[in-house]
Amino acid sequence: MSKKSDHDLGMQTSITRRDLIHDAAIATLAAAFAPAAMAASVSGASSTSAPSASDYPPVRTGLRGSHPGAFEAAHAIAREGKGFPAPKDTGESYDLVIVGAGISGLATAHYYQERFGQDARILLLENHDDFGGHAKRNEFHQGGRMVLSMGGTHNLEWWNFSDTVNAFLDTHDVVVQAMRERMQFEYGHSAPNSPAMWFDEDSYSDTQLLTQCDLGKKLAHTMIDSMPLSVAARESLKQFYRDPENLFADIDDEEREDYLRSISYTDFLRLHGGLTEDAIQLFDKLQHGGWGVEMRALSAMEGIESGAPGRHLLGEDWNTGGRDYPVAMWPDGNASLARLQVARLIPAVAPGATADNVALATFDYSVLDRADNPVRLRLSSTVVNVANTDSGTDVTYFAQGKTFRVSSKHCVLACYHSIIPHLCPELPEYQRAALKYQVKHPLLLTNVLIRNTDALDKLGIDAVSCPGRLHARLFTFRGINNGGYEHDVDDNGPVSLIFWGSVSPPPEAIDIKDQLRASRATMLGLSFEDYEREVRIVLDGLLGPAGFDVQEDVLAITVNRWPHGYAYEYLDLWDEDYADGEAPHEIARHSFGNIAIANADAGASAYTHVAIDQAFRAVQELGGSD
Known part of the structure; x- marks a missing residue:
């Protein structure tokens, strides 16, 4: 605490x-x-009238989503x-x-x-x-101008569209390539020292902000030595972040894939990456936002295909399977x-x-x-x-x-x-x-409107992983100039910080559906004050040393909780x-x-x-x- x-x-x-x-x-x-x-x-007229013109849901803060x-x-x-x-x-x-x-x-x-x-x-x-x-649209006016943010569904993955969907967008005059041209947003990867990782004092032996720290890229030993982890954990990470080495060179591709789809990603890290339990904890929430699950719910193949590190243990270069995800967004x-x-x-x-x-x-x-x-x-x-x-x-x-x-x-x-x-x-x-x-995957997007980006700019960050906290990741939401709205990626005024992820299930929840239901129960059991306290602790610890005043610089908080969030997708470890x-x-x-x-x-x-x-x-x- x-x-x-x-x-x-x-x-x-x-x-x-x-x-x-x-x-x-x-x-x-x-x-x-x-x-x-x-x-x-029941008597009288039907109580079905729509809200008045002044009753405009997108501006509501507090608990939203569900x-x-x-x-x-x-x-x-x-x-x-x-x-x-x-x-x-x-x-x-x-x-x-x-x-x-x-x-x-x-x-x-x-x-x-x-x-x-x-x-x-x-x-x-x-x-x-x-x-x-x-x-879900989150619309803020507390900073002197309207700031928009998203509270749920993010992207148009246009490269997967069917002819039906393309025709649907044409009917609504949506031109994806034009939207792409007006986007500077990169999920918080545009600042010189992003992405970063923040170790908080409640979860680790010390508080530490490591800039340019991306678990998906080969980490230098000096970076690993800066992590407030046990000596054994740091040594196991150094061994893991080694040059490419094909550990499965003696079996054919089909047999290798079958094996990688039969074990969890975290077991893969244990058995073949040599990581200790406290080192594995850094990877647990990598797909809290993308899949709405812990990494232990994914197979090794699913984890690697989603961008989590491990390709180098299959003999592939560290730069293979990078972060290119050319979505269109509003x-x-x-x-x-x-x-x-x-x-x-x-x-x-x-x-x-x-x-x-x-x-x-x-x-x-x-x-x-x-x-x-x-x-x-x-x-x-x-x-x-x-x-x-x-x-x-x-x-x-x-x-x-x-x-x-x-x-x-x-x-x-x-x-x-x-x-x-x-x-x-x-x-x-x-x-x-x-x-x-089909049990849906819980999803959490907490939008925090802050007065300015001075502290973030001083630190040179706009995306941070927080492996020890409730929200796995936060990033600035700006640089999407579509639909008539403009918010330059370099604008240092009011901005929405999106705290993105899910809620971790307890370790005793083993089956995937037990994990999802336990996450949902925890999410619904948290009050708005619980979420508010959490983001204030993170902002104070992360940005406070750079001048952020947690009492004055938080202008609004909107918690978009989706206990029934992402659609259930079939997973290697759990489904036929x-x-x-x-x-x-x-x-x-x-x-x-x-x-x-x-x-x-x-x-x-x-x-x-x-x-x-x-x-x-x-x-x-x-x-x-x-």
Whole structure:
């Protein structure tokens, strides 16, 4: 623990700690579950009005992502088996109801219009108070100007796009190469002494900042000697960071790959890298942000393919498999793509919004759910039941302490797989089992708006690994001049520091799904004050010696926690090599009557383009005349 008090760390300063709207939502939910409320009949007008124009979710700080008020109803049915008050039929009837207004849900609306006509009546129901799902926009105004940051989905991995996704981007006038040309951002690798590694005094024998320290490159002995580790650990690291040597020269490539896919990356470091346990700890969180798992969950081959060191032990040069990852990005991550989708589906929300100005365009949330819109988007509405009927589907949702029911010809579930069996209890058992198979990977992005970059510039850093702390890594978020927004990579004014990663599971969690569930439980159990204290300890210890005032220079904190984050991808150590059509995600996504399924889980891959592809597939599976 920090040797400084909460007062010394600035915990008493007047940044927004939590959003009172969220607290009110929790109180409303608790009241709804009280016995009297459960027995009461629902009367009066439907409480479905969208937030007022002044109620603008992207500017909210505190706990975001899966924020208070967004998940309690789902937990009530999935964890506690609770029911809800008898639903009030709103009298609304739609061609399509979509459960979830993330990128896949919004793309579903687009493809439904393409197939069934622009006049199709569509309702999107979203449990969060903002659209976009994991494509979360964080918008700060505390530094005297707007600073944007991302709170979830990051990139466009354009080189993997299908023809379907390329056509989708063309429809939204997104030109990837033009976006690439306006990017200076390199995930914090642009400063002269980045990336760096910070050893904190709570986790190691001493505090130490090592600049130009990248575990993926060959480390000099002098660098290793500066690490506050045991003598044995430092010696094992020196032996590990040796010249290329093919330890598997006596076996063929296929046998070598089979072996490397059969052992964990950390066992590979032990058995073939010769590293001690305290040296291995430096590598544990290398993929907290990229995969949302500990390195012990990955095979040696997966770890090496993801960029973790080890290729040199296969006889390959240290420079092989470098950091080139030429993504395209907006200054709020893929939230701008979600905003483009909404602006196209509901033009009155943001008249004139284009790919060239979307990051600065004004969005009027008050017209998202207007009755005269062919497409309506209803926020803070958690679907709790979806059922087939003779004429289509009935969809029941919970909002503001009451339950409501709407009807539709079709329904597409664009939510995560493991909640679907609780929403559709009539699904066949084989499909329910397949849906439950995929446990999502927790993801954490804590954005801290700081007054200026003076301390970072003095140290010459803009990306730091913190192997002993909750967040595995932090980096500055600037140099993405897309969507009309400009924030030069050399701008030393207010900037968002993104603390990126996941939450470590306890050592006793062995199976991958036990690891993921334990990480999720820990993430949900931490209060905003816990996250705030953590980032203040890190900033004080890391930047304090260079003049950063932790009491004065922290302007805002937004914690984007995603307990159900990345889609489950099949891993060498834990999953079978399924035949085509027999993998759990392929079985799980089968349509069921008038209900289809669209999400990244349905593609078993945590990427935006996969979510779009799956939306296209789901719409094609719906019955009815084109």
